[in-house]
Amino acid sequence: MAGNADGRTVVVTGIGVVAPGGLGREAFWERITSGVPATRRITFFDPEGFRCQVAAECDFDPRAAGLTPQEIRRMDRAAQLAVVAAREAIDDAGGPGLTPERTAVTVGNAVGCTMGLEREYTVVSDGGRKWVVDHDYAVPELYDYFAPSSLAREVAWDCAAEGPVSVVSSGCTSGIDALGYAVGLIEEGSADVVVAGATDAPLSPITVACFDAIKATSTINDRPQEACRPFDADRRGLVLGEGAAMFVLETLESARRRGARIYCSIPGYATRANGFHMTGLKPDGREMAEAIRIALDRARLGGDRVDYVNAHGSGTKQNDRHETAAVKHALGPRAYDVPMSSIKSMVGHSLGAIGAIEAAACALAIDRNVVPPTANLHTKDPECDLDYVPLTAREHRTDVALSVGSGFGGFQSAIVFAGAAS
Amino acid sequence: MSAVVTGLGVVAPNGMGAEEYWSAVCDGKSGIDRIRRFDCTGYPVTLAGELGSFDAAEHVPGRLRPETSMMSHIAFAAAELALADAVLDPADLPEYERGVITANATGGVEFGQRELQNLWSQGPSHVSAYMSIAWFFAATTGQLSIRHKLRGHCGVVVSEQAGGLDALGHARRALRADHRMVLAGGTESALSPAGVVAQIPTRNLSTRTDPNRAYLPFDADANGYVGGEGGAILVVEEGTAARERGAPTIYGELAGYAATFDPRPGTGRPPALEQAVRKALADAGTDPRDVDVVFADAYGVPDLDLIEAETISKVFGPYGVPVTAPKTMTGRIYAGAGALDVAAALLSIRDGLIPPTVNVTRLAAGCAIDLVREGPRPSRVRTALVLARGHGGFNAALVVRAA
Numbered sequence: 001m002a003g004n005a006d007g008r009t010v011v012v013t014g015i016g017v018v019a020p021g022g023l024g025r026e027a028f029w030e031r032i033t034s035g036v037p038a039t040r041r042i043t044f045f046d047p048e049g050f051r052c053q054v055a056a057e058c059d060f061d062p063r064a065a066g067l068t069p070q071e072i073r074r075m076d077r078a079a080q081l082a083v084v085a086a087r088e089a090i091d092d093a094g095g096p097g098l099t100p101e102r103t104a105v106t107v108g109n110a111v112g113c114t115m116g117l118e119r120e121y122t123v124v125s126d127g128g129r130k131w132v133v134d135h136d137y138a139v140p141e142l143y144d145y146f147a148p149s150s151l152a153r154e155v156a157w158d159c160a161a162e163g164p165v166s167v168v169s170s171g172c173t174s175g176i177d178a179l180g181y182a183v184g185l186i187e188e189g190s191a192d193v194v195v196a197g198a199t200d201a202p203l204s205p206i207t208v209a210c211f212d213a214i215k216a217t218s219t220i221n222d223r224p225q226e227a228c229r230p231f232d233a234d235r236r237g238l239v240l241g242e243g244a245a246m247f248v249l250e251t252l253e254s255a256r257r258r259g260a261r262i263y264c265s266i267p268g269y270a271t272r273a274n275g276f277h278m279t280g281l282k283p284d285g286r287e288m289a290e291a292i293r294i295a296l297d298r299a300r301l302g303g304d305r306v307d308y309v310n311a312h313g314s315g316t317k318q319n320d321r322h323e324t325a326a327v328k329h330a331l332g333p334r335a336y337d338v339p340m341s342s343i344k345s346m347v348g349h350s351l352g353a354i355g356a357i358e359a360a361a362c363a364l365a366i367d368r369n370v371v372p373p374t375a376n377l378h379t380k381d382p383e384c385d386l387d388y389v390p391l392t393a394r395e396h397r398t399d400v401a402l403s404v405g406s407g408f409g410g411f412q413s414a415i416v417f418a419g420a421a422s
Numbered sequence: 423m424s425a426v427v428t429g430l431g432v433v434a435p436n437g438m439g440a441e442e443y444w445s446a447v448c449d450g451k452s453g454i455d456r457i458r459r460f461d462c463t464g465y466p467v468t469l470a471g472e473l474g475s476f477d478a479a480e481h482v483p484g485r486l487r488p489e490t491s492m493m494s495h496i497a498f499a500a501a502e503l504a505l506a507d508a509v510l511d512p513a514d515l516p517e518y519e520r521g522v523i524t525a526n527a528t529g530g531v532e533f534g535q536r537e538l539q540n541l542w543s544q545g546p547s548h549v550s551a552y553m554s555i556a557w558f559f560a561a562t563t564g565q566l567s568i569r570h571k572l573r574g575h576c577g578v579v580v581s582e583q584a585g586g587l588d589a590l591g592h593a594r595r596a597l598r599a600d601h602r603m604v605l606a607g608g609t610e611s612a613l614s615p616a617g618v619v620a621q622i623p624t625r626n627l628s629t630r631t632d633p634n635r636a637y638l639p640f641d642a643d644a645n646g647y648v649g650g651e652g653g654a655i656l657v658v659e660e661g662t663a664a665r666e667r668g669a670p671t672i673y674g675e676l677a678g679y680a681a682t683f684d685p686r687p688g689t690g691r692p693p694a695l696e697q698a699v700r701k702a703l704a705d706a707g708t709d710p711r712d713v714d715v716v717f718a719d720a721y722g723v724p725d726l727d728l729i730e731a732e733t734i735s736k737v738f739g740p741y742g743v744p745v746t747a748p749k750t751m752t753g754r755i756y757a758g759a760g761a762l763d764v765a766a767a768l769l770s771i772r773d774g775l776i777p778p779t780v781n782v783t784r785l786a787a788g789c790a791i792d793l794v795r796e797g798p799r800p801s802r803v804r805t806a807l808v809l810a811r812g813h814g815g816f817n818a819a820l821v822v823r824a825a
Contacts, residue, residue: 049545100685101694101697110560111557121535121538132464133615133619135464135465135466135619138619138622139623143623143813146529147528147580147813147814148559149581149582153683153815160686162682162683162694162697163683164682165681165683166579166584166816167581168580169559169560171564177577181592184595206553209546210550210553212549213550213551214554273521273574273576275570278561290518294600409555410568410576
């Protein structure tokens, strides 16, 4: 198993997922290998008047998911999703032996507790009428909605972690960056176990309106399941989603000692930035290529060892070309032989969470030697000429998976997962 | 590998720039006053450390002002000051070995509130095209990356008030991995009506109206904190690289860092601040006896003050080390506080002076600490410990040492 270059080898021993069209790890895997998108007309609010009226929503019932009435009252939806995913991951890890002082929590998140914040904003402002908002109507949880550190606090309380606890909030690469940060905590010896992953529940009017305002969202409102079509010639933009994925990370040594099931190691991670534009991408994809190169280098794996690339694949015109260029730049001719797919075509773009959800897809692809497809990819954009696994999942021996992410701020992140044979 | 600070960029309610801020805190000059940003007449909280004289037009290019929130305006100014102080043009360093890591607790609050108001009073088409890049927590790191061509590791950490120190800890890790320089710190501005109102139900904000009797950490009369805005961005360089390029000032070394999290209330387990302190000292290879001053988190909330005072006396002995909280002159600046206190600690090392904690008159029962109230106190300072705690249980400790 590929180890970490500068420290202890870090492995994944537990996975928990709450995703659109798939609550729980197995339902999620079934969804993303089915090729059937979970995108639909927005039901959380009336989307009439919005440019994009489609999203990937979770059919998540907090009570059915095991949360208590007080937890449901206290937590924003993003926290609920994270806690439920973390519980599944810890359960899946089969008793990872969490010593409070040696357990850390890292939660990736891009936009905070948007749903709780907007809901309560409308109350204190009386529907947007008051700038000097009414403090008499402020609920006890309001500050938690403003400060997303509350998301990490909820997970830490739930698993009794007393080591380093924080939220990594680097926008749409947060999910990858949170895992990279967590791996570093174990490598450097700051923690033995990290409950790490990411969550976002941004499907409220303000998020939809702000992505509409920059025309990043898909306009295919009449066919919601076809709205997100990464790498397709007819793609029209991204579709927002929500969800969470959490993992139990520990050292290879401790996992072996307790006989735990090991999904994969995380031997390499890097993030770089284009220093160019908050939302614009340079067409050459140089910084994403650099992040990939360093992540593989840290994993001591050549580009020729990559069996699967999980694409950022947001379905915007510029992203999919940028990313195609970056992968070619980083992997050379090998890029044409490696299957590369975007699960955002099925579960949408859940901003800070998606990097962790995609990490779950990679770990499960390694576990099952199946790669998920890119849904809705009927006619490739001529400038996107790699093997994007259109429409149907593929049996494919997968030992090394690479996942990439790209986000506002110009951030480009890459992370490597490696199975037992590497 | 060592991580040294070569440039200080400070934006504080009582001083713009490190020197102005430093002379203000040494003179006991406070920036806390009645809120002027909006009409706070109906609120139980009326005081804050506002950046009264800060003019974004002086620090932020015209094109960028409408695209960014106050937390980023502060960061633009602080980063510029820090790089000028370090006499460093990042473009002179290898492209992917220069990064930026910042912390903020609440995002671009006043920008967000304005666009929420536009959405709810006028409809979705009235939301600014810049909302998506101004409000979120990564806005500042992204903007600094673009402005100063920082193409290496770009990070963002949120752990409320602990975040400023966490960002510096995170920067050390990037330097250890493969970086020459990281611009790191935190800035905050939550002084819109919604940002203030959000904190009122926590009951941790002081409701006093006299600026000299409101924020009184460790005092028998402590009654909550006063919020502030501002922060600090520091130029942190790999020690050898800094010396090789002839950095004009090496303020000191970020010698040790640790973060912990408090157990959930009701579990009966002890608070985790002591573990953070002990781990940071161990990380720095420093014995408690070598610490010359502690810059306290100083929550201003009685039970949280007691935890911090007890932690300090347990590690250093009762009255065993000078303790100070210059944030009594700025208010608590959330993620901006940690880096600001690190700047103050480095200037303490430079000048051999410990700035005072103002307004505290009588220590609360159980607070057996040598709180520096007269000021500034001349003292040889070689090693300082800086503490920061975030709402909800986040603890961070950072050891700075003369280089």
